[in-house]
Amino acid sequence: MINQEIARIFQEMAEFLLMEEAAFKPQAYEKAALSLETLRENIGEIYKKEGIEGLKNIPGVGQGIAEKIIEYLKTGKIKEHQRLKKKFPIKIEELMAVEGIGPKMARDLYEQLKIKDIKDLEKAAQAGKIRGLPRFGLKTEQNILQGIKFFKKSGSRFLLGEILPRVYEIIAELKNLKEVKQISEAGSVRRRQETIGDVDILIASSDPEKVIDHFVSLSGVIKIWNKGRTKASIRLSGEYDVDLRVLPEKQFGSALQYFTGSKEHNIVLRKIAVKKGLKLSEYGLFRGEKRIAVESEEEIYEKLGLEWISPEIRENTGEIELALKTKLPELIELKDIKGDCHCHSHWGAGKRIISELAETAIKIGYEYIGISDHTKFLRIEHGLDEKQLIQQKKEIEKINSRLRQGFGGQAKFKILQGCEANIMADGSIDISDKVLAKLDYVIAGVHSQMKMTESEMTERIVKAMRNPNVDIISHPTGRILKQRDEYKIDFDRILRVAKETGTILEINANPYRLDLNDKNIRQAKKIGVKMIINSDAHQKEQLNFMPYGVFQARRGWAEKKDVINAWPLKEFLNFIKR
């Protein structure tokens, strides 16, 4: 996408300009880059429709940067960027990925040792050449080697789904201490980001020593990075790090606000504070020397003239502007979810776990569950054919009538029958329309031949959406976190056709998928395409993936009205095509 390309160039220009010690320009370019990254409309379209004035309406884009955008649109490059690249022919992004290296150090390393990338850097450090440079020393050299080691084994981010359950356990255990007055996760975990670098936990206590002693002796600790008077860092057996900070009780609110971030969100809050003649930091909101808010986040936001903002949307992508006008969306909550429609019973593999899934769903408090097994094209998953689907339908009817008896004849809980059919390369579905029409709903998804061109893949999915029997598209972009990128698709077109045909897009709650992502969700909401949050459970325990889907939906600003399995079952069934 062209927005991302230009954003990347501006980001790089910001780093180069820092190396040139330019004043204020770097921040300007960085701001423009960030703004383009989160921009939903295509920048080329904006220019075509509204010209340079349209570009200048983008926050952080003024005359100068608008002209550079136009230059890129017309010639495919930006002269100023070329000039900087020539002056600093280095892989700046790569070098800065090493912890402790920023633009200035990268510049010095290039100018004095001709270091252009990590390979050069490692060689120089190993040869002991870095320690002799001005403003560098032995310690810095060792830190660089350490940083390279970490960089190499990375993909060092972890899935929220891998980490959050453990965080809940740690919090529950620390809560048992009577010295712990308040406790919360902070940082990207609290914002429910898809992936997490490290975990931040905050505690309010008057006896930090005791709390920290307990913290570093938690089960599963394999390394203690540091243990201070009010903070400590540990590495857990999953190879991820947890930082703890212990604060005086009174400071908990401002510290929680500060350490939750995001950085971009906090920067804007601090600017708002400055404008009001105040100062915001982790120690509180101040007017001069006087602390006017500190104990709770609500208090801080209120004194800044804002509604309290849910952590999931604290990304400075428009939430602050809405909070100023008290117009924040009412984000969907887990308790709004009335049922789960993407659950596999592995019926074709001879398992009969439908009633177990139903029991689990009843325990969760759902009003219905939808069984949607794979279909015949996916042999390896024991996909069902037409005949098996009809047999399964009969069994589900039987279980449903038994359930009704259990509830004294009342239909308090219902099992629906769907399927997760395959969208073939040509866009057709691997189950006959006649049988599809007999099911309560039909999910269709791409499970093969994922390396098509953008137009091929888009047309494939569009054709499936135009099938009147297809209600829902599962994991619409196909990405698997840390493993595989999304398919090449024209998501705008998918959205337009979804809107036109009334097709529902899935928010797949599996922590490895989380597909749609937050940006997709915001786009869908804006266009008015409805979504459904499904666990994609392959065993009954995985029905508990649902919260991750809800977090993702919240990160995409989705409300109850946008998500059909937050509606009463009757409305849901009325909405789908049949």
Added chain:
DNA sequence: GCCGTTTTCGGCCCGACTGTTTTCAGTCG
């Protein structure tokens, strides 16, 4: 280079930590 219910010029977010330094620049979150 951007931006404006204090400004079209003069501002531009905050604090801790680290390593290298005798007072601070660079990096990070």
